[in-house]
Every structure is written in structure tokens, then in C-alpha cells.
Amino acid sequence: MEKLVLALVCAAKRLRRYFQAHPIVVITDQPIKQVISRLDVAGRLQKWSVMLGEHNITYRPWTFVKGQILADFLIEKSNDAPPDTSVIKTPQESWTLFTDGSSCVDGSGVGLILTRLEGTEFTYALRFQFTASNNEVEYEALIDGLRIAAQMGVRNVHVSADSKLVANQVLGTYVTKEENMVKYLEKTNSLISGFANFSISQVPRSKNKKADALRKIASTSFAHLSKQVLVEVLKEKPIQEEEVATVKKASELCIKARQYELLEGVLYRRSFLKSWLRCVGTLQADYVIREIHEGSCSMHVGPRSVVAKAMRFGHYWPNMHRDARDMIHTCNACQIHRPVPRNPQQPLTPITAPWLFYKWGIDIAGPFPKGLGKVKKFVWDNIVCHFGLPGEIVSDNVNSSVITRSRIAIREAKAKLKMTKYYNTRDCGVTFRPRDFIYRSNEASHAMDGGKLGPKWEGPYEVI
Incomplete structure (x- = not known):
């Protein structure tokens, strides 16, 4: 059996493009599908099952030759005309939609x-927060009215609009030239295609008084609207909606579909390190979570451990972590025995370690010793040698040259201390006595390299 599965895997690798582009039918008399679809399969068969799962492969058994010939004969001689079947038509109620819209300085609105x-x-009223012309508002009224009728499940609708331009453009009598009008007409035709019967006519404003009153109220203010009138505010035009990337969504759906497989009416999801995971419903998922969390073992562990154990048992459903977290939040025992945070009510103020003798104040009283380096020697002997390097020196009775020399002395002392620490860490402290024998590295003496197996040292040399 492993040889047959391996042969199919090799064929899928060699003909990968064909396997990905077309559905594949494998005709065999061996139970390949049952073997690789078992949940307890392991080893190489499990690996090959995952590799073959990304292709659309259908397994069919061999049929008898006579039965195949008879089936082919019936297909060739079958009657192309299907028998007449009686279709029962259910009557659909007819609805009438009255639309009217206007655009003014105060705003734009429509009544439906x-x-x-x-x-x-x-009755329905809409107020727009975008600028639009009168013709655009009339199209907005028609589009929104058809959208509401479709949401109500209306199949037969007759539209009565007072705009002659909109009615004739929808009927095809007038030619649409402007770009916005073309987009509105395409949007309208897409909505019209969802109705079984559609008709539109232009009516005078005298027969459309109710819709005219609604659009006047919606375009001016909301103060006088009745509670029975629903008002909706639209921020964008429907023709400005982003187009749906159908091809991209279809490719993403194909990629996700490869992770699932329907075996004998049961949906399974592929796992990377384990066997196939069985997809369970909402009630089964709730039972699995409660059985693991507070069942016979009464583990009462966190959501991550619950999800990991559920996957080890071979179960899967979307939003596993969220469902486990929500269930644990409602567990009474977990809420009683959960760890109590000991954090303070107010944020703590960090306290830095003090630096003793960081800042020094110098005030010179009387004559100062004259000579080169007297200030440096004074600072070094009385401050640095006794208390370490200061961070800052302040003085109000010394000229700038004295302060500058003091700062230079401090920086020089810091640099010397830094270099001293660096060389002390690198120095190993090895001493040699007379008559000691030592070896010298070839890198230090620049001697010729003797190769991988040659000596790395020269000598020995005697210390005199």
C-alpha cells in the first residue's frame, strides 16, 4: 500500500502544474483513500497524506467492463430534450415606490x-452629508429605494419618480453622457437585476405630494419629523464604494480550502504536526471545553492549555482561544481561586541611588599660590584623591580660566582612570625570572607559517 501511495505522490510532484490546475480522478481497486484518511495514520503515510491533501483528488473504484459499456451507450443515446415538468408559480405581491429628492443650500435629502x-x-427619509446636484439626488432616491425594497424581500416593484431625466435614462429613452450619471445608471441596473418584475414611470409632482413633503423635511431640518418616519444619514455616495477584489478573495478562499477535507460527511482540518482535526459545532465545542476544564479531571487550567489539549484530542473549531477564555471567565471556581494582584493603587516613584560628593562648590579666600598647575594640583590633592572624581564644580569667585583648567584636570583624570581599567583587565600579570625558558608566538615574530600541522611557536628562549 505504501508503494501505491508513493507512486501517487511522485506523480503529483512531477505533474504539479496539472494537479493544481485541474481536478484529478484516480481509478484504483485499492483502498488508498481509506488508508491515508485514517486519523491514526502515522509516519510516512501521514506526511504523504498532507502532501496530497492540497490537490483536488477524487478516488473511484474500477467498474466492470459490461457495466461501463452499457453506461456509455445510455449516455450517447439519451434524449437531449428533458421531460416537461410542471412548475408551480407562486404569486408575488406588487409594490409601488414613490421617490423624490432635492438639493438646496441647507442640504440634500430624499423622501421614499x-x-x-x-x-x-x-415612509422613509434620508439626509445626505455630501454635496450633490438635483439629478444626482434623484438617482440617490431611486437607488436607496430599490435597496430598501430588496432588503424587505420585494420581488415586483413599480417606481413612480417625478424626475423625467432619471425615468427616461433607466428606460433607455435618453442617452447618458456624463460620467457620474453613467455610474449611477450602472448602480441602478445592478439593483434592478435583483427583482423579478420592474417598471418605472414619470409622474407629476401633484401625484407625488407625500414623497415631496418628506424630501423637503429631510433637506431642511429634523425638528418637525414624525416619530413614524425613519431617517438615515449617508456620508458617501454609493458609486464611490471600493470595488471588491473578486480574484484576490477567490485565491485566498482556495488557499484556505486546501486546509479542509470532507471525509464521509465529516469536515476535517489539516494539522501540521498531528493527524486530521475534526471540526465540531458550537454545542460540541462548549462540551469539549467544559469537559477539559472542569470535567472528571477538574484541571481548571488557562485557555492556552485547554486549547492545546482539545487539539491533541483531535478537535478544532474557529475562535478556540476566545471561546476558552470566555468560558474560563464565567467559571466560579477559577474566579474565586485566581491569583490576587498585589499591585499598589498608585504608581511607584523610583528612587535613584545618591552619588556622594557629586557637586562641589569652590570659593577662594585670599591669594592663591601662583605657578603653572597649582589649580590642578589643588583640585587633585584635596578633592579627587580624597573623595573621587566629582561630577560638577561650582564657583562664583574664580575667573573662567581657573574653572576651565579645573574641568580639564577632571576630564584628564577620568580618561586616565578609564585607560588604566582597560589595560588592567587585559594584563594577565605573568612574570618571568632569569634562566626561565619561554616560547614566542609565530604571529609576534612574523615567522613563516608551517601549515596546519606545523609549529605555532618559536623557541625555546632563555631569559637572562
Whole structure:
């Protein structure tokens, strides 16, 4: 069996482009699918199962020759015309949509009234926060009315609009030339395609008084609107919506679909290090979490441990970590025995370690000894040698040259101390006595390299 699976894996590697572009049908009399689909499969078969799972492979058994010939004959001689079937048509109620819109200095708004023959009436008003012309507002009213009707499940609709331009452009009588009007017309046609029956007509404003009153109220203010009128605020035009990247979403969906497999009516998800994980529903996921967290073992562990153990048992569902965390937050025992934080109520103020004798104040009383280096010697003998290097020296009775020389002396002492520490760490402190024999490295004497097996030292030399 492993040889057959290996042969299929080699064929998938050699013909990878064909396997990825087309569905593959494998006709065999061996139970390859049952073997590689077992949850307890391990070793090389598990690895090959993961490799073959990314392709759309269908396994079919061999059929008898006579049965195959008979099936081919029936396919070739079958009647192309299918039998007539009676279709029962359910009557759909007809609705009438009255639209009206206007644009003025105060704003833009539309009024919509959706009625049917029985007398049921729905009123709707929309106020726009973007600038638009009168024709654009009329299209907005038509688009939003069709959107609301589609959400209500209306299949047959007749639109009564008072804009002659919009009605004739939708019917195809007028030619649309402007770019915005073309986009509005395309958006309208896409919504019209969702209805079984659609018709539109232009009506005078005298027969559209209710919608006209709604659009006037929506375009001016909201103070006088009735509580029965629903008002919605739109911030952007529908033609400015971003186009959906269908190709990109389809490719992402294909990539995600490779991780799942439907085996005998049960959905499984591929795992990287384990066997196939069985996808469970909401109720089963809740049962698994509670059984692991507070079941017979009563572990009461965190969400990460619960999810890891559920995956080890072969279960998977989306949002595993979130569901486990939400369930643990509702566990009474975990809330009672959870660790209590000991953090202070207010943030702590850090206290830095003090630097003794960091700042020195110098005030010279009387004549100072004259001569080169007297100030440096005074600072070195009385401050540096007794208390270490100071961080700052302040004086108000010494000229700038004295302060400058003091600062130079401090920086010089710091540099000397730094170099002394550096050389002391590198010095090994090895001493040689007379008549001692030593070896000298070839790198120090620049001697010729003797190769990998040659000597690395010269000597011995005697110390005199």
C-alpha cells in the first residue's frame, strides 16, 4: 500500500502544474483513500497524506467492463430534450415606490414611500452629508429605494419618480453622457437585476405630494419629523464604494480550502504536526471545553492549555482561544481561586541611588599660590584623591580660566582612570625570572607559517 501511495505522490510532484490546475480522478481497486484518511495514520503515510491533501483528488473504484459499456451507450443515446415538468408559480405581491429628492443650500435629502395594494405604507427619509446636484439626488432616491425594497424581500416593484431625466435614462429613452450619471445608471441596473418584475414611470409632482413633503423635511431640518418616519444619514455616495477584489478573495478562499477535507460527511482540518482535526459545532465545542476544564479531571487550567489539549484530542473549531477564555471567565471556581494582584493603587516613584560628593562648590579666600598647575594640583590633592572624581564644580569667585583648567584636570583624570581599567583587565600579570625558558608566538615574530600541522611557536628562549 505504501508503494501505491508513493507512486501517487511522485506523480503529483512531477505533474504539479496539472494537479493544481485541474481536478484529478484516480481509478484504483485499492483502498488508498481509506488508508491515508485514517486519523491514526502515522509516519510516512501521514506526511504523504498532507502532501496530497492540497490537490483536488477524487478516488473511484474500477467498474466492470459490461457495466461501463452499457453506461456509455445510455449516455450517447439519451434524449437531449428533458421531460416537461410542471412548475408551480407562486404569486408575488406588487409594490409601488414613490421617490423624490432635492438639493438646496441647507442640504440634500430624499423622501421614499413604499406601498402595496392592500394599503400598507412605509415612509422613509434620508439626509445626505455630501454635496450633490438635483439629478444626482434623484438617482440617490431611486437607488436607496430599490435597496430598501430588496432588503424587505420585494420581488415586483413599480417606481413612480417625478424626475423625467432619471425615468427616461433607466428606460433607455435618453442617452447618458456624463460620467457620474453613467455610474449611477450602472448602480441602478445592478439593483434592478435583483427583482423579478420592474417598471418605472414619470409622474407629476401633484401625484407625488407625500414623497415631496418628506424630501423637503429631510433637506431642511429634523425638528418637525414624525416619530413614524425613519431617517438615515449617508456620508458617501454609493458609486464611490471600493470595488471588491473578486480574484484576490477567490485565491485566498482556495488557499484556505486546501486546509479542509470532507471525509464521509465529516469536515476535517489539516494539522501540521498531528493527524486530521475534526471540526465540531458550537454545542460540541462548549462540551469539549467544559469537559477539559472542569470535567472528571477538574484541571481548571488557562485557555492556552485547554486549547492545546482539545487539539491533541483531535478537535478544532474557529475562535478556540476566545471561546476558552470566555468560558474560563464565567467559571466560579477559577474566579474565586485566581491569583490576587498585589499591585499598589498608585504608581511607584523610583528612587535613584545618591552619588556622594557629586557637586562641589569652590570659593577662594585670599591669594592663591601662583605657578603653572597649582589649580590642578589643588583640585587633585584635596578633592579627587580624597573623595573621587566629582561630577560638577561650582564657583562664583574664580575667573573662567581657573574653572576651565579645573574641568580639564577632571576630564584628564577620568580618561586616565578609564585607560588604566582597560589595560588592567587585559594584563594577565605573568612574570618571568632569569634562566626561565619561554616560547614566542609565530604571529609576534612574523615567522613563516608551517601549515596546519606545523609549529605555532618559536623557541625555546632563555631569559637572562
